Amino acid sequence: MNFTLKIWRQPGRTSAGTFKQYTIDGVAADMSFLEMLDGVNQKLVRGGEDAIAFDSDCREGICGSCGLFINGRAHGPARGVATCELRMRHFTDGEAITVEPWRAKAFPVIKDLVVDRTGFDRIIQAGGYVSVNTGGVPDANAIPVPKHSAEEAMDAAACIGCGACVAACKNGSASLFVAAKISHLALLPQGQAERKDRVTKMVAAMDEEGFGGCSNTYACEAECPKLIPVTTIARMNREFLLAKK
Amino acid sequence: MPTTLNSQIPGGPIEKRWDDHRFSMKLVNPANKRKYHVIVIGTGLAGSSAAATLAELGYRVTVLSFHESPRRAHSIAAQGGINAPKNYQNDGDSVWRLFYDTVKGGDYRARESNVYRLAQVSGSIIDQCVAQGVPFAREYGGLLDNRSFGGAQVSRTFYARGQTGQQLLLGAYQALSKEIAKKRVTFYPRREMLDLVLIDGRARGVVARNMVDGSLESYTGDAVILATGGYGNVFYLSTNAKASNATAIWRAHKRGAFFGNPCYTQIHPTCIPVGSGFQSKLTLMSESLRNDGRIWVPKKAGDARAPGDIPENERDYYLERLYPSFGNLVPRDVASRRAKEMCDNGHGVGTTKLAVYLDFADAIRRNGADWVREKYGNLFDMYHEITGENAYEVPMRIYPAVHYTMGGLWVDYNLMSTIPGMFVLGEANFSDHGANRLGASALMQGLADGYFIIPYTIGNYLASGTFTPAGTDHAAFRDAEKSVAGVTARLLGAKGKKTVEEYHRELGTLMWDNCGMARTAEKLKKALTEIPLLREDFWKNVTVPGSSDDLNGEVERAHRVADYFELAELMVRDALHREESAGGHFREEYQTSEGEAKRDDEKFSYVAAWEFAGTGAEPVLHKEPLAFEYVKPSQRSYK
Ligand SMILES: Cc1cc2nc3c(=O)[nH]c(=O)nc-3n(C[C@H](O)[C@H](O)[C@H](O)COP(=O)(O)OP(=O)(O)OC[C@H]3O[C@@H](n4cnc5c(N)ncnc54)[C@H](O)[C@@H]3O)c2cc1C
Ligand code: FES
Numbered sequence: 018m019n020f021t022l023k024i025w026r027q028p029g030r031t032s033a034g035t036f037k038q039y040t041i042d043g044v045a046a047d048m049s050f051l052e053m054l055d056g057v058n059q060k061l062v063r064g065g066e067d068a069i070a071f072d073s074d075c076r077e078g079i080c081g082s083c084g085l086f087i088n089g090r091a092h093g094p095a096r097g098v099a100t101c102e103l104r105m106r107h108f109t110d111g112e113a114i115t116v117e118p119w120r121a122k123a124f125p126v127i128k129d130l131v132v133d134r135t136g137f138d139r140i141i142q143a144g145g146y147v148s149v150n151t152g153g154v155p156d157a158n159a160i161p162v163p164k165h166s167a168e169e170a171m172d173a174a175a176c177i178g179c180g181a182c183v184a185a186c187k188n189g190s191a192s193l194f195v196a197a198k199i200s201h202l203a204l205l206p207q208g209q210a211e212r213k214d215r216v217t218k219m220v221a222a223m224d225e226e227g228f229g230g231c232s233n234t235y236a237c238e239a240e241c242p243k244l245i246p247v248t249t250i251a252r253m254n255r256e257f258l259l260a261k262k
Numbered sequence: 263m264p265t266t267l268n269s270q271i272p273g274g275p276i277e278k279r280w281d282d283h284r285f286s287m288k289l290v291n292p293a294n295k296r297k298y299h300v301i302v303i304g305t306g307l308a309g310s311s312a313a314a315t316l317a318e319l320g321y322r323v324t325v326l327s328f329h330e331s332p333r334r335a336h337s338i339a340a341q342g343g344i345n346a347p348k349n350y351q352n353d354g355d356s357v358w359r360l361f362y363d364t365v366k367g368g369d370y371r372a373r374e375s376n377v378y379r380l381a382q383v384s385g386s387i388i389d390q391c392v393a394q395g396v397p398f399a400r401e402y403g404g405l406l407d408n409r410s411f412g413g414a415q416v417s418r419t420f421y422a423r424g425q426t427g428q429q430l431l432l433g434a435y436q437a438l439s440k441e442i443a444k445k446r447v448t449f450y451p452r453r454e455m456l457d458l459v460l461i462d463g464r465a466r467g468v469v470a471r472n473m474v475d476g477s478l479e480s481y482t483g484d485a486v487i488l489a490t491g492g493y494g495n496v497f498y499l500s501t502n503a504k505a506s507n508a509t510a511i512w513r514a515h516k517r518g519a520f521f522g523n524p525c526y527t528q529i530h531p532t533c534i535p536v537g538s539g540f541q542s543k544l545t546l547m548s549e550s551l552r553n554d555g556r557i558w559v560p561k562k563a564g565d566a567r568a569p570g571d572i573p574e575n576e577r578d579y580y581l582e583r584l585y586p587s588f589g590n591l592v593p594r595d596v597a598s599r600r601a602k603e604m605c606d607n608g609h610g611v612g613t614t615k616l617a618v619y620l621d622f623a624d625a626i627r628r629n630g631a632d633w634v635r636e637k638y639g640n641l642f643d644m645y646h647e648i649t650g651e652n653a654y655e656v657p658m659r660i661y662p663a664v665h666y667t668m669g670g671l672w673v674d675y676n677l678m679s680t681i682p683g684m685f686v687l688g689e690a691n692f693s694d695h696g697a698n699r700l701g702a703s704a705l706m707q708g709l710a711d712g713y714f715i716i717p718y719t720i721g722n723y724l725a726s727g728t729f730t731p732a733g734t735d736h737a738a739f740r741d742a743e744k745s746v747a748g749v750t751a752r753l754l755g756a757k758g759k760k761t762v763e764e765y766h767r768e769l770g771t772l773m774w775d776n777c778g779m780a781r782t783a784e785k786l787k788k789a790l791t792e793i794p795l796l797r798e799d800f801w802k803n804v805t806v807p808g809s810s811d812d813l814n815g816e817v818e819r820a821h822r823v824a825d826y827f828e829l830a831e832l833m834v835r836d837a838l839h840r841e842e843s844a845g846g847h848f849r850e851e852y853q854t855s856e857g858e859a860k861r862d863d864e865k866f867s868y869v870a871a872w873e874f875a876g877t878g879a880e881p882v883l884h885k886e887p888l889a890f891e892y893v894k895p896s897q898r899s900y901k
Contacts, residue, residue: 067808074503080334128813142443146436151315154393161404171397
């Protein structure tokens with residue numbers, strides 16, 4: 018297969034960016050999207066040109082490093098996969114493909130397709146944990162956890178922190194990311210002691226980082242590679258109100 | 263630098279060694295802890311757990327990672343589970359049994375005392391993780407569920423669907439985040455350590471490259487912990503994350519840390535087979551699948567029929583046939599070697615004929631597709647996205663792939679390397695798995711090292727000496743920065759024709775062909791002449807475009823591949839010198855009549871610890887003899 022690619026190039030945080038056009042041929046259907054981009058980069062490097070910068074590491078949809086806005090969609094056209102898992106069989110031969118970084122006020126571009134998502138870390142630092150130190154904890158089976166609670170907590174905990182929810186949202190909201198962590202810990206007995214404090218602090222941190230508010234468009238759920246449901250956001254809102262009482 | 267190895271193994275009965283050792287170690291009093299500053303490189307399970315715990319104790323901690331966030335470390339990708347002998351299943355498990363299984367599984371090439379300690383503390387890991395909110399799988403009564411992994415006949419593996427590493431790492435990352443919030447840990451993202459700094463013979467800091475603006479930065483402390491993961495990417499294709507690399511441990515090796523058992527590489531039996539030349543990495547299908555999947559090949563060599571057309575009596579479930587008591591759950595080295603043998607003898611399947619079937623038809627018939635989906639759904643989805651095949655309907659095709667490195671920097675019982683003040687944790691050290699690691703034991707080891715071992719042993723080191731303040735203005739930092747800048751300049755200055763990627767692939771193929779699953783003296787000698795030639799060509803002919811004062815992936819990779827050339831050579835030397843087969847190190851010349859690994863305990867019951875003697879120069883071999891007082895070495899049998 019052959020493709021024409023329009024890729025966002027931006028030398029640095031403060032410099033202006035533009036789209037540049039590249040072509041690639043001999044792409045196999047089983048190739049991943051990033052392997053296709055590797056191919057483009059190899060050509061550039063052989064010609065002595067600067068490679069296109071993009072983040073990726075595990076290449077199996079779990080580390081949350083990759084994240085490209087492909088033809089106007091976070092992680093491209095397939096549902097429930099991250100960019101690194103996306104295969105070229107989801108595109109048609111000869112197609113023009115536009116590739117952009119996540120665009121959000123809270124995710125400044127560092128270079129080309131690489132953005133700064135450390136805002137997510139700071140939200141977790143605000144309270145996305147259970148404050149236990151190493152040692153002195155009870156036996157793992159001391160507190161039974163109903164299977165359905167554990168399963169539901171796991172559904173939320175599956176979030177990979179890639180930021181697709183933010184990129185997909187017209188408000189640049191991090192609600193799905195934050196709600197996933199709130200839900201994960203609120204559903205487990207271990208998360209109860211700090212439940213109210215956690216939601217209050219994390220929501221405040223989200224606002225401080227410059228993420229927008231949620232206006233219920235559900236774009237985040239549609240693009241989440243781990244299919245985290247928007248019901249987590251409803252739970253977060255409930256938790257938030259309860260915490261205020 | 264020491265010329266003889268002192269492993270610091272305490273005496274007395276093995277059950278009491280760790281307790282006695284903890285009691286005899288010096289403590290740093292609480293008020294003094296904040297005067298000490300520890301640098302931790304890496305935020306995988308080992309690094310995050312260590313950094314969080316040290317900060318909780320009161321030490322000042324600086325953490326560096328080449329990742330953007332601590333949560334992106336490679337540990338996140340672990341799928342199957344983590345072992346602990348809780349005996350919740352009442353199936354006869356105990357600390358003793360986990361100890362025994364691990365020493366035997368490692369083919370009697372691990373230190374008994376370390377393994378015993380690992381088994382001893384592993385139960386506390388599960389307690390800790392549950393308290394942090396790790397959502398492990400549970401049974402209907404609300405208690406924790408377990409599954410079985412290779413090399414064990416009990417169910418002792420705790421898991422969180424197929425995302426165990428992710429959940430454990432998030433637990434450790436959250437613990438770390440809580441300490442960052444308290445300002446007891448300072449975290450520097452996108453920093454790659456490129457050199458270790460020694461002052462008066464002790465590790466006192468590192469030089470790192472800021473990967474965003476390319477500047478070199480110096481960090482100073484009273485001790486340095488490397489928790490930088492494994493080096494499987496020497497082979498180019500592996501199940502490791504793309505950026506996993508050996509640079510931190512290799513540069514420390516060049517500064518004097520001995521390298522233990524570099525040739526011990528684990529080839530995992532159940533990975534998605536190599537498709538074509540553009541492939542950037544290999545994908546693991548968790549070992550847990552062997553609980554319910556059955557491995558088979560057509561009995562007739564060259565049988566090209568679709569799997570569904572091959573009747574039951576024309577299939578060879580070779581693991582069940584050869585190893586009736588462990589069946590599909592034999593250890594990884596055994597399962598991998600047998601798969602290779604089947605394919606070498608013409609029984610391979612798929613287009614490349616380098617694959618065997620992993621079939622769930624029986625499990626689906628027995629329990630239904632939904633049952634399989636609940637247990638392994640995400641793995642089946644991943645398989646589907648990559649291969650386009652539905653494994654609920656056709657068997658998966660799998661083949662062995664490079665997965666883990668048992669070798670690593672040599673450490674003593676305190677996890678300290680041969681450089682005083684430099685500790686090595688997790689996959690980066692050589693410690694507990696001998697010549698073959700059992701499934702679900704790497705997560706256990708990383709967290710044992712970080713949560714429960716280093717917090718004690720580092721205190722003993724810090725309390726035992728006096729530290730003259732060493733600021734980053736010390737000349738040793740300038741020297742290290744100069745040396746790193748020199749390497750970068752050479753890489754940028756070559757201005758050749760071949761990309762870093764091309765060299766890496768070439769080296770990887772060379773290593774896979776000659777130092778992979780089946781090694782011979784002849785092939786190893788061939789590699790030993792070819793690697794230096796390729797290395798020399800690399801320095802002359804590589805092209806690294808762009809500048810070093812910028813985010814530049816080519817500069818990052820060039821440094822890593824430069825180190826792989828040197829490490830590859832050491833791996834081959836080690837494999838050549840070890841004239842026996844043990845676990846993941848299989849020398850074709852040394853096998854039993856039944857094709858099993860044949861050890862030579864008389865000559866090779868030791869840890870090979872190599873001392874660097876200059877690039878291209880023959881390294882110096884030091885031997886740490888291994889004593890087996892409790893688990894008597896025998897020919898491993900899984901029949
Ligand atoms: C696909 C897969 C599945 C696995 N499944 C299992 C399983 O089910 N059970 C099990 O027990 N084991 C499993 N393993 C093995 C296990 O995941 C690893 O051995 C373990 O997680 C390694 O942890 P670590 O903390 O030592 O290193 P890593 O998690 O690799 O972390 C390394 C850290 O060091 C940093 N780093 C490295 N070099 C530098 C440098 N020069 N400068 C700055 N930072 C640096 C990185 O940024 C990273 O933060 C699996 C492995 C793979 C590949
Ligand atoms: S590279 Fe890890 S999720 Fe895509």
